[in-house]
Every structure is written in C-alpha cells, then in structure tokens.
Amino acid sequence: MNYNWDWNIFFKSTGIGSEIYLDWFVSGLGWTIAVALMAWIIALLLGSVLGVMRTLPGKVLPAIATAYVELFRNVPLLVQLFMWYFVVPDYLPEPLQIWFKQDLNPATSAYISVVVCLALFTAARVCEQVRTGIQALPRGQSAAALAVGFSIGQTYRHVLLPQAFRIIIPPLTSEFLNIFKNSSVASLIGLMELLAQTKQTAEFSANIFEAFTLATVIYFVLNMSLMTLMSLVEKKVRIPGMMGGAK
Amino acid sequence: MSMIEIKNVSKWYGDFQVLTDCTTDVKKGEVVVVCGPSGSGKSTLIKTVNALEPFQKGDIIVDGISVGDPKTDLPKLRARIGMVFQNFELFPHLSITENLTIAQQRVLGRSKDEAMQKGMHYLDRVGLKAQANKFPGQLSGGQQQRVAIARALAMDPIAMLFDEPTSALDPEMVNEVLDVMVELAHEGMTMMCVTHEMGFARKVANRVIFMDRGAIVEDCEKEEFFGNIDARSERARQFLSKILAH
Numbered sequence: 357m358n359y360n361w362d363w364n365i366f367f368k369s370t371g372i373g374s375e376i377y378l379d380w381f382v383s384g385l386g387w388t389i390a391v392a393l394m395a396w397i398i399a400l401l402l403g404s405v406l407g408v409m410r411t412l413p414g415k416v417l418p419a420i421a422t423a424y425v426e427l428f429r430n431v432p433l434l435v436q437l438f439m440w441y442f443v444v445p446d447y448l449p450e451p452l453q454i455w456f457k458q459d460l461n462p463a464t465s466a467y468i469s470v471v472v473c474l475a476l477f478t479a480a481r482v483c484e485q486v487r488t489g490i491q492a493l494p495r496g497q498s499a500a501a502l503a504v505g506f507s508i509g510q511t512y513r514h515v516l517l518p519q520a521f522r523i524i525i526p527p528l529t530s531e532f533l534n535i536f537k538n539s540s541v542a543s544l545i546g547l548m549e550l551l552a553q554t555k556q557t558a559e560f561s562a563n564i565f566e567a568f569t570l571a572t573v574i575y576f577v578l579n580m581s582l583m584t585l586m587s588l589v590e591k592k593v594r595i596p597g598m599m600g601g602a603k
Numbered sequence: 604m605s606m607i608e609i610k611n612v613s614k615w616y617g618d619f620q621v622l623t624d625c626t627t628d629v630k631k632g633e634v635v636v637v638c639g640p641s642g643s644g645k646s647t648l649i650k651t652v653n654a655l656e657p658f659q660k661g662d663i664i665v666d667g668i669s670v671g672d673p674k675t676d677l678p679k680l681r682a683r684i685g686m687v688f689q690n691f692e693l694f695p696h697l698s699i700t701e702n703l704t705i706a707q708q709r710v711l712g713r714s715k716d717e718a719m720q721k722g723m724h725y726l727d728r729v730g731l732k733a734q735a736n737k738f739p740g741q742l743s744g745g746q747q748q749r750v751a752i753a754r755a756l757a758m759d760p761i762a763m764l765f766d767e768p769t770s771a772l773d774p775e776m777v778n779e780v781l782d783v784m785v786e787l788a789h790e791g792m793t794m795m796c797v798t799h800e801m802g803f804a805r806k807v808a809n810r811v812i813f814m815d816r817g818a819i820v821e822d823c824e825k826e827e828f829f830g831n832i833d834a835r836s837e838r839a840r841q842f843l844s845k846i847l848a849h
C-alpha cells in the first residue's frame with residue numbers, strides 16, 4: 357500500500373481561526389467524557405432503583421421494572437437516540453418544545469438528547485446487574501436482617517446492597533466502559549464529540565488513517581485507565597476473608 | 604405466663620400444606636426443643652414466630668402481641684425476638700463489632716458507645732473478645748455461630764429462636780455452640796430450639812415437640828418424651844430409634 361503517513365498533521369492549522377487539529381481532538385474528548393459521565397451517574401442511580409424494584413415482594417413494582425428493562429434493552433441504541441432527538445421533542449408541551457428547539461444552542465440540545473438516551477438505555481442493563489447481584493446473595497441474609505428488626509429499606513441499605521454492589525463491580529465496570537464507547541453515537545446527531553471530530557479531521561485534512569488511528573488510541577487509553585481505576589476500587593472495598601479477599 | 608403462643612397455625616405453599624393446625628406454647632423461661640425428620644415443618648414453624656414465614660390460618664401471640672395481625676409493627680416485634688440461623692448469617696461485609704452494634708444503633712436507637720459496650724459484653728461472654736476487629740469470613744463456623752448468638756443477645760431479646768444452630772457445623776465445633784446455649788438456658792432465657800441434638804434436649808429442655816409432615820405429633824415434658832418411649836407415637840419412636848442408635 358502506498359500511503360504517506362504524516363503524524364505532524366495534528367499540529368497543523370485547521371484553517372479555522374488559530375486552531376490546530378489536535379485542539380479538535382481535545383475538545384471532542386471533553387464532550388465524550390461529559391456525555392458519558394453524566395449519563396453514567398443517571399444510569400447508575402436509576403438502574404439501582406429499578407434493580408431493587410425487581411427484587412421486591414409484590415407484583416406491581418417488579419412488573420414496572422421488568423417492563424422498563426424489556427423496552428429499553430430490546431430496541432437498538434441508535435433507534436432510541438433518534439427517538440429522543442427527532443421524535444420526542446415534537447411531543448413536548450409547547451413552551452418546552454420552543455425552548456428545546458429554538459432557545460437552546462444545537463450542541464446543548466444534542467447533548468441533552470444523547471445523555472437521556474444513554475442513561476435510560478444503560479439503566480436497563482445496570483438494573484439487571486443489580487438484580488442478579490441481590491439474587492446471588494444467600495436468602496438467609498435478608499431473613500437475618502429482618503430478624504434483627506430492620507425494615508425492608510434498612511435491609512437493602514445496610515445488608516443487601518453493600519454486598520450486591522461488591523459482587524457486580526466487574527460487570528458494572530464493563531458497562532461503565534460501554535457507555536464511553538456508546539457515546540460515539542452522538543456524532544450522528546451532530547454533537548462534536550471524539551468520533552465526530554475525528555471524521556471532521558479526516559475530511560478537512562484528508563489524513564484519514566492518522567485521524568482514526570489517534571481516535572483509536574484515545575478511546576483505548578481512556579478505557580484502559582477507567583478499567584485500572586475500577587480494579588483499584590474493587591481492591592479497596594474487598595471484604596477480608598471473603599470473595600478472594602485477604603485473610 | 605406464655606411468652607409465645609401458637610394457636611391453630613396452618614400454612615400452605617400454593618396447594619401444598621406445610622403446617623397443619625399447629626398449637627403449642629412456650630412459657631417465660633422455658634426451653635422447648637422442636638425435633639422431627641427433615642421436611643416435617645420445624646424450621647417453617649419456628650420462622651412463623653417472628654413472621655419470617657407468613658401463615659394463612661390461626662395466630663401466634665408473642666408477649667401479648669399478635670404476629671398475624673396486619674397492623675402489628677413487625678420490625679419492632681422482631682427486634683425483641685432473637686434468632687439464630689443454621690448458616691449463621693452474620694453480615695459478611697461488616698466487622699464483628701459492626702455486626703454486633705448495627706441493629707442496636709439503627710433499630711433500637713442506642714448510642715454508638717452504648718451499643719459497643721453491650722456488644723463487647725456479649726462477645727466476651729461467648730469467649731470471642733479477641734476477634735472483635737475481624738470479619739465473619741475470618742472466623743470458624745463455630746465462632747461465627749457464637750457471634751451470631753451474641754448479636755441476638757445484644758438486642759436484649761425477650762425470647763430466642765434457634766433454627767438448627769449446629770447442623771452446619773463441623774462436629775468438633777458443635778459443643779462450643781451448645782455450651783453457650785446451655786448456659787443461656789440455665790440463666791432462664793426463654794428458648795425455642797429446632798435441633799437434632801438430643802443430648803442438649805435431655806440436658807436443658809423443659810419440653811420436647813416432635814413434628815411430622817407439618818403437624819405437631821408429640822408435645823410433652825422432657826422426662827415423659829425420653830423416659831416413656833412406649834407411650835410415644837410410632838413415628839416418634841422410629842425417629843428416636845434412628846437418631847439415638849449410636
């Protein structure tokens with residue numbers, strides 16, 4: 357193959373203002389992190405609530421949580437994004453609609469759509485992990501918690517969830533990484549995150565290979581750092597004498 | 604005075620009846636041993652006393668309070684009844700100290716110092732003061748069960764329920780747990796124990812209940828139960844001959 361690699365491209369001017377191509381990548385990475393972190397916080401909270409709901413006695417609450425999970429995990433992520441960005445705003449009450457479509461700057465409305473989309477999609481997956489984490493605990497644990505006089509709420513808060521979350525740190529980690537990778541769908545509704553900036557660089561400079569190589573490296577390093585961070589967390593909360601913890 | 608009064612309790616899982624018209628009582632300071640073959644409903648019966656298992660018919664009165672009444676504050680009632688489980692069920696993510704104090708603080712509203720003092724007192728009584736800062740997973744089964752007994756006692760219970768407290772233990776650890784239970788019995792604790800330890804029953808029980816297929820078949824004084832074998836039902840005689848054979 358005859359291709360002239362030019363790694364200096366990232367330090368060359370984009371022709372727009374005084375920006376160099378590397379600036380685009382930095383700004384893209386910023387948006388990627390902003391989208392993923394915000395969506396993750398919401399997904400973790402909502403997913404935990406839903407996961408707990410699925411394990412509660414009674415019929416109504418578990419059924420609501422189950423319906424949620426089935427809806428959000430059986431529709432492709434991209435379809436959900438387009439729904440949130442193109443369809444749902446048209447059904448908002450008039451003032452909200454005007455605010456979303458006209459008052460907000462386009463980047464902000466795209467940001468809101470993609471955060472809502474990723475948060476709700478990922479919450480369904482977090483829910484399932486929280487549920488399995490709780491169900492993996494011996495049944496006697498909730499019996500013992502109730503027997504000492506804990507309410508249902510205290511039983512979850514002091515006994516079940518602290519154990520369940522420790523068990524599910526590995527699958528939660530991969531969900532955490534997924535949300536960073538999935539955030540690239542935002543490029544399809546015009547949010548200039550990492551992938552969108554990469555495509556733009558490729559088009560402006562014609563250095564397609566360099567642009568995508570750098571994007572690959574950035575995503576890879578980002579996710580590897582997150583993984584390292586999560587395994588530190590896992591080590592930190594390990595219970596002595598249990599689950600492979602130090603004796 | 605009856606501390607625990609079980610009146611005509613029946614329970615079904617769907618169509619399958621697990622408890623049939625069970626009636627008995629445990630008086631204050633009395634030690635009642637419940638025995639019977641596996642699947643006879645003894646564990647289910649003892650768990651109905653603190654409403655860990657719901658029942659569909661009859662009622663249970665604990666210290667004057669109805670367990671079956673939907674208006675009863677169950678957490679409050681349960682906090683007054685100590686329970687010890689077959690598999691210990693200490694909270695593995697909490698240290699021994701925290702296991703002993705968390706319910707005292709969160710349920711009874713005791714201060715940290717008070718809970719700590721009480722917890723340590725009972726930990727010392729079961730001979731495990733040196734293990735206070737360890738986690739449950741770092742203790743042997745017998746030690747964990749003794750901590751579990753201390754955890755229940757720290758709540759100042761009016762009665763203690765034991766659900767096969769020694770059947771998950773290695774044989775060499777059974778006695779250290781039984782010793783604690785015997786001591787408790789001698790101190791006048793009201794106790795209802797599901798157990799196969801007939802030596803324990805002989806030593807400290809006031810009454811022995813024998814269950815089979817969800818029903819109470821025998822309910823009599825210890826001396827009568829062990830001393831007058833001929834008067835026992837055939838099922839009870841079979842059971843006794845099997846577990847007392849060696």
